[in-house]
Amino acid sequence: MLNYGIGTWVNRRAQRMREDAAIAFRDQRIGYNELDERILRLADALRTRGVQHGDRVAYLGNNHPSFVEALFATTMLGAIFVPLNTRLAAPEIEFAVDNSGAETLIFQNTLGELARAGTWSTAATRRICVGETDLPGVEDYDAVVASGAAEYRDNAVSLDDAALILYTSGTTGYPKGAVLTHGNLTWNTFNALVDYGLGSGEVVLLISPMFHVASLGMGALPILLQGGTVILREKFDPGDVLHTIESEGVTMLSGVPTTYQMIEEHPDWAATDLSSLRHLTCGGSTMPQRMLEAYEKRGLHFSCGYGMTETSPGATAMPPHMSIEKMGSSGLKQFFTDVKVVDEDGGMLPPGEVGEILVSGPNVIHEYWLRPEATAEAIVDGWLHTGDLGYLDEDGYLFVVDRLKDMIISGGENIYSAEVEGAIMQIPEVSAVALIGVPDAKWGEVPLAVATLDPGATITPADVIARLQGRLAKYKIPREVVFVDELPRTASGKIRKAELRKAYAS
Missing domain, CATH: 3.30.300.30 (ANL, C-terminal domain)
Known part of the structure; x- marks a missing residue:
């Protein structure tokens, strides 16, 4: 065994759950066996087109099966996947592609104009489009997949190798590329499995885009490792969410307070059967008391958390049964992660005193792409300086109170x-x-x-x-x-x- 990376996960799971649904998208049901075959073919096709270990492959698209296929195919080769935020403007896309040095771009045809405006002047001259396009010099995605051999190659990939580069908004005017290793993503997945109690029969509905680390790291990856089903949605619609929960037996939903509020305010809220839901995760900001109570009345409990791209993304998670008692808190440090609060001199503060939040663990990044000065500033002695202010209470629950970085x-x-x-x-x-x-x-x-x-x-x-x-x-x-x-x-x-x-x- 040479490949210890995340790229092998679907292949290993397919040997155990061949026909079970891995992905549901629109009217498609894609079993683990079919998904594995397409990943293997795409990996081989990328390899024959020159993609090697350490090369960067950029992806511009919304939630779609091709995102999952490209992620696993790229990382299976030991190459680095660079998902691009589709909400960015063309100059922002161009910066990320230029900075990463990606020479391969996979994009959805619905974003063809953004791809052209944002990447045509970059080194990403190997272009593959998902869906029909009239743009010149672009290969058809399905044809590329079909051209590859469905053969597993045991490429040498270590847990310390880079798997993703995710661009975070820049505090100094330029975004930083957070380099997430295979080990970062693996340990973050272990954190999610332990703290959320995820099993093999989970059905997660992804209403947030996978180019955000929360949707990918706390939703798609843990569920696929466990052999569950990932339901992909290209956009958020609260009515569709309620219908899908009831019709598909959704067990897990991840979102931010705004999305949960829109779901609760939808006319179908009261009449929808939500009994299948077991896991509600929330990040981004504190869940208001009214919303917590509205869901509690339906027998639903939140696991709010704190984290960021640099922690892959989990740092803390709230035990669901404590969401009311510890209202306003972001929960306890995750199982394989450590969190502390320090003063300006780096000294650890006692419970109740506000200071900067620091995070350490195997899920924390080691570097920013080509930004050694930013890396040295953010990561000191193995601790990530988050730039956020908060305190730990007597029970170890984290309360985030302010942000140093504005x-x-x-x-x-x-x-x-x-x-x-x-x-x-x-x-x-x-x-x-x-x-x-x-x-x-x-x-x-x-x-x-x-x-x-x-x-x-x-x-x-x-x-x-x-x-x-x-x-x-x-x-x-x-x-x-x-x-x-x-x-x-x-x-x-x-x-x-x-x-x-x-x-x-x-």
């Missing part, structure tokens, strides 16, 4: 202020800007920009928003821009964002 979480999407502020500062008329998160009933919080203008400038708030279109993902663009004469600053010149949050909180 990150805004809107509908489960991370928005880093520095990245958006940098884009706004490229508008000539703007002299200074601060981006803050303000409360929003639907999305939890949304970005708001407070800016000052150069003397005599005639630009309007609508002009600022319009100039960001196509340069930033839509969810990063401020919902509102406010012009002020002067931004509040400290003696050293730093903008007092706390004052702005207080002023615009309502």
Whole structure:
């Protein structure tokens, strides 16, 4: 045995559960045997086209069986999978592809224009399209799969080899590529199996895109390792979620508070049979008390958690039976992970005292792609400095209270202020800007920009928003821009964002 990576998981599971459904998509039921054959063929086809150990393969698409096939085929070869966020603008896509050095791109035909605009000037000249396209120089995905041999090759892949590069929003204006190893993803999967009690008969409904690590790491990978069924949805629709839970016997659902709120507010909520649900996981932000109680009344308990891309993504998880008693907490450290809270000097703080949250364990990344300075800053003596503030209570439950990095979480999407502020500062008329998160009933919080203008400038708030279109993902663009004469600053010149949050909180 040479291959210890995640790429072999479906192949090993197919030997045990050949005809059992691995994936359900639209009206398709794809058994483990069929999925394994397609992965083997794609892996061989990529190999014959020049993809080798350590090469990067980018994927631009929504939840689709080809995402799963490309992930396992790429990692089976020891190559590195680079899933791209489909909500990004073309320049952001281009940066990720350029930075990763991907020479192979697999994309869905529905995103053909974004693929062309974002990657045609990059080194990703080996292009494969899922679905029909009239773009020149592009191979058909199904034809590529059919061209490969359905033969397992025991490639040498270690747990320390890179499996994924996931790009996180940049705190300094440029995204960072978090390198997740096969070991990171394996140990994160073990954490999920232990802390959530996942078995072989699970049916998970993925309503969040797999290019986000939470959907992939806490949903798809654990379920496929255990031989369960992954139901893929290309977009979130609360009515469809309720119907699918009842008709398919869904046992696991992952989401963010916004999605759970929209499900609970749907007209079919009260009449839908939810008795099959055993696992509800939630991340992104704290679940409001009203929502916890609404689900508790239906006999459903949440396992809210804390984590990030750099932890693959789990760091803590809430035992479901404690969700009300420890309301506001993100739970206990995961089984194979350690969490501590430290002061500015790195000293461990006692229960109840607020400091920076640090995470350590085999699920924590070792590096950012080609960013040694960022790696050295974030990972010190084996501990990931999250930049988040929180405290541990007497029972070891983590409470996250603030964010050092000024990150805004809107509908489960991370928005880093520095990245958006940098884009706004490229508008000539703007002299200074601060981006803050303000409360929003639907999305939890949304970005708001407070800016000052150069003397005599005639630009309007609508002009600022319009100039960001196509340069930033839509969810990063401020919902509102406010012009002020002067931004509040400290003696050293730093903008007092706390004052702005207080002023615009309502």
